Amino acid sequence: MAAAEGKTSFKSLDEKALDEKPSREKAWHEVVLQTLKRNDIRLVPYVPDRVLTTLIKNLHADPFFTTFPTAREEEAVGIVSGAWMGGVRGAVLMQTSGFATLANVLASLAIPYQIPLIMFVSERGTLGEFNYGQSLVCRTMRPVLDSLAMEHHTATRLDEFEFIVDRSIKQAITTQAPVALILSPLLTGGKVFDK
């Protein structure tokens, strides 16, 4: 949304809104938290990312959620898969390079066992990336998702974000198929080289 309105600041629009406006739009991370809650998604393991900092902090602060770090992204996928089979819904948070470690677990657990794995991927590697390795690994993400015929959406605008998140969660659960929601720097502000 920030880019759509021609903002040049590295701070995303929703962060500016938090600072400046007394009555304001919800920030993207508030949309994620509230939409998870509305869909009764309680278990949120993650491997952290700078962009996800506020979301992770707020998940920890809310007793509705059981949220904790894991050592690897595929470990988190295993945990939410087990929890779903046990009757508790979950979602996994990660960054692009973490998604790149998941091809095997997607192809051997989530997809063939028909598990509604819900993933939020903070997108590094584009729109101002400063680390060449991140920009390279980012290019593997959508080809992997497409080669497995997985549902995925790239969220760029705050005004359609809640619709995308809510509908994608519901579709994953009802069709028992995984989904990846990619959080573009256009939505989050991303991570920039500032030192």
Add this chain to the structure above:
Amino acid sequence: MSKEANSPARNTKVMNRFDLTSRLVAKLKNEEAVIGGIGNTNFDLWAAGHRPQNFYMLGSMGLAFPIALGVALAQPQRRVFALEGDGSLLMQLGCLSTIATLAPKNLTMIVMDNGVYQITGAQPTPAAEVSDIVAIATGCGLANSAWAADEEDFERLVEQSLSGSGPTLIAVRIDEKPGVGATRRDPVQIRERFMLGLGVRQAL
């Protein structure tokens, strides 16, 4: 299977995976969940007699403990067992720290340690000659970790874990024999029947 001179594993008996799995399954009277890791570990779980609360992995090597952790968090009133090979665990050692931090009381982890990748031709694991699984688990914060000295000790440790105040890890040295059975490779049916067995789903 550590051969290190001062390792407690040195004095443990070399047992058999199918025999130990059968002993475990015989003790299950309360619809306990059992997650069988990739390969021989779940083949022997299958061969020990299918139960509605068994889940068999057909890939995702190393995720038996994380999957079991998820089940244990979702159903804290149910005891959850996870069976994993030493090679598989080496792929995902970080999960031991996650489990130690969350400390679910209802999780018992069993490591079948033969020091080799039996199913690919019995090549030794990188840990085979030097590493002690129980020492690793203890170092990760899993205080209730022990080698089973023999079959009787294994059964005792399993029973002790049922009333444990935290997660338990039991390591057993096993021989290099392959699994006895072969799991039917039908992932959707495996998952659906497991969910029925856990009372999460009703049959159509």
